[in-house]
Amino acid sequence: MKQVIHLKAFGMIAEKIGTAELELENPGTLAALGETLRGRFPDLQSAKFGFAINKKLLQGDAEIPAGAEVALLPPFSGG
Amino acid sequence: MKQVIHLKAFGMIAEKIGTAELELENPGTLAALGETLRGRFPDLQSAKFGFAINKKLLQGDAEIPAGAEVALLPPFSGG
């Protein structure tokens, strides 16, 4: 059974991948997701971004639950 | 020749001496002025106040120039 995750991209990252929303097969962990994305979107090679799973900031080895909303977050620049 | 000084009283001190302006013979120093005032206005015995001569804060042993404007300043409470 394929697991789908819902990606949301923001700011400079949305610009680099050309879309703000994307569905992907679940690669398992955030680290694996980062590799998948950098392979598919070469513009991301030099880009800095973090992840949130279901709106919580998480690091690379975090597992991605089925159906999760995963956000790609460039450095915050509010205010 | 009598030297006159011009006293200005503010806040609680003006209230205690019953006036905001007063002319006095120059007692020489601020310390002497304090004694003169406390003698003349017993309500000042327990009151805390400082002095300004011509708008500059000064301590007790400062000499009072002829014709000076001497202010009696209770603790500041602006804001």
Add this chain to the structure above:
Amino acid sequence: MDKVRTPKNIFVQGAISPDAIAKSIANHSGKTDIGGHSIFLGQVRADEKPEGKVVAIDYTAYEEMALEKAFEIREAIFAKYPLTCMHIYHSLGEVKVGELCLFVFTSSKHRKAAMDACDELVERIKAELPVWGKEILDTEGHVWKVNV
């Protein structure tokens, strides 16, 4: 019993107007235990970049996450300082140079708590809220704002 607070919207479309700020200040006149208000306002600067001069910032946010985070920050600041009130407003969309994009407002019985809480709020908002500013240049291009 403590008042239970729930997340509230902090986002406003476009610039924050001085009149909205006046209204917010006036709303506190009935709270007669307040002795001091501290306010921070962020204003869009006409920075010179190598690529051109900034004429506006276009703000976007991961809104749901930002509101959850803002609520968490609010609660932490309320727990740390004896505040009467706290308000946060951040712009979304385009804010032109010279216009206001952030309004942080704290009130307390004594000034020190209001001031310290306001400073800390501003730092946390800038560091922790998923909000991004796209700096629009007079050359038609843009650069992404970087917080220092």
Add this chain to the structure above:
Amino acid sequence: MDKVRTPKNIFVQGAISPDAIAKSIANHSGKTDIGGHSIFLGQVRADEKPEGKVVAIDYTAYEEMALEKAFEIREAIFAKYPLTCMHIYHSLGEVKVGELCLFVFTSSKHRKAAMDACDELVERIKAELPVWGKEILDTEGHVWKVNV
């Protein structure tokens, strides 16, 4: 050439209105090198005293000395922080509970200077300006305000 600054009036009769604050904020929209404004507002509290409840504060000042001192403080703060603007307004006469009696406003390219300057200005104004508050009570009496 540096602009030569001269003492200016900081006193306003009665309460400071939120509209005057909005106007002052709006006046800065043309200064496009400003990135942050810090504002402190003092509001009259309905304190309970043994002698009664505060309903207003009646402010008096040694005005000439206060203006000289305010100018000296302004110059010192301008020398210490990279500020674009600084404004100080203090009430004289009666200000009712819930109304505003002090408005301190600093602006800078970056937020930290505006905030630190504003905090320091408020402390110095309270400690160094010859201004006195007579707290008018609901019992018709009064007590003299004490700054802590």
